[in-house]
Amino acid sequence: MGLQRLYHFVTTVTQAYDDCPADWEATKRETLLMPKVRSALAELIRQDDWLPEACAQPHPAYYQQHLLHCDPLERFSLVSFVWGPGQGTPVHDHTVWGLIGMLRGEEHSQPFRLAGGKLVADGELEMLKPGDIGKVTPTGDQDIHQVRNAYDDKVSISIHFYSGNIGKIHRHVFDPSTAAVKDFVSGYANSMVPNIWGAA
Numbered sequence: 162m163g164l165q166r167l168y169h170f171v172t173t174v175t176q177a178y179d180d181c182p183a184d185w186e187a188t189k190r191e192t193l194l195m196p197k198v199r200s201a202l203a204e205l206i207r208q209d210d211w212l213p214e215a216c217a218q219p220h221p222a223y224y225q226q227h228l229l230h231c232d233p234l235e236r237f238s239l240v241s242f243v244w245g246p247g248q249g250t251p252v253h254d255h256t257v258w259g260l261i262g263m264l265r266g267e268e269h270s271q272p273f274r275l276a277g278g279k280l281v282a283d284g285e286l287e288m289l290k291p292g293d294i295g296k297v298t299p300t301g302d303q304d305i306h307q308v309r310n311a312y313d314d315k316v317s318i319s320i321h322f323y324s325g326n327i328g329k330i331h332r333h334v335f336d337p338s339t340a341a342v343k344d345f346v347s348g349y350a351n352s353m354v355p356n357i358w359g360a361a
Contacts, residue, residue: 166204166211168357170239171230173201174322178236188300191258191324198237198322199260199294206262206292206320212241213355217265219245219316220350228328228349230357235326240349242308244268244317249309252280252335253345258298259323263289266310266317270295273305273335280305280340289319305335 177197181190205211216227225243232238244266252273261268267290274283288311289295297304310317321327328349333342 163211164213164355164357164359166208167229167239167355170201170205171357174198174237175232177201178232191298191300194324195258195260195296199296202260202262202294202320202322203292206264206294209264209291212264212318212320215353216241216351216355217243217316217318219243219248221245224248224250224310225350226328226347227351228354229320230354231326231328235329236324238323238326238328240321240323240327242268242319242321244310244319246315247310247313250307252305252307252337254299254304254333254335255297255323255327256299256304256330256332257323257325257327258300259296259321259327261289261295261297262320262322263291263293264318264320265291266312266315267291268308268317268319269311270306270308272303273307273337275305275335275340278340280335280337307337 181193227241229239270287272283273280328347334345
């Protein structure tokens with residue numbers, strides 16, 4: 162199947178967005194779209210035979226965020242996160258809802274929330290193994306977390322869906338000790354995206 166799996170995900174999710182009324186408010190759109198995207202993502206990560214090698218390469222110093230597809234209207238994006246041994250993120254938010262599907266290895270996510278001007282751990286550590294799907298959403302207190310590779314001796318890869326072009330969205334990182342906030346835009350590690358159209 163190879164890239165046909167990625168092509169099928171992109172076309173399925175694009176159709177779901179096209180079928181969703183554009184004038185619906187954000188929470189209502191999220192409620193309608195999330196189950197459809199989750200189903201498509203579960204199907205995509207069920208097999209680990211489609212991710213192009215160029216989008217699975219770690220960096221020796223920090224994690225890589227490879228764009229796999231961005232909707233032309235920037236309604237959604239799909240990204241491979243490649244975690245080298247022991248690599249992780251700062252505490253950060255997303256400002257859009259998203260789903261995280263584990264493809265290879267294992268990923269640990271610690272949720273946080275702001276309370277009284279402080280950043281506090283919010284609940285148990287979430288552990289994602291191949292086939293598992295987690296979520297982030299700005300609705301409620303599910304948007305701030307810190308993520309790391311569970312392994313110190315091998316690469317892990319997760320596939321992230323976001324309801325926007327995550328590489329250009331202005332987001333925030335948080336200092337765990339002071340809760341100080343700093344703006345950031347993540348960008349992407351790759352300069353070219355996979356050619357799914359040849360796989361149709």
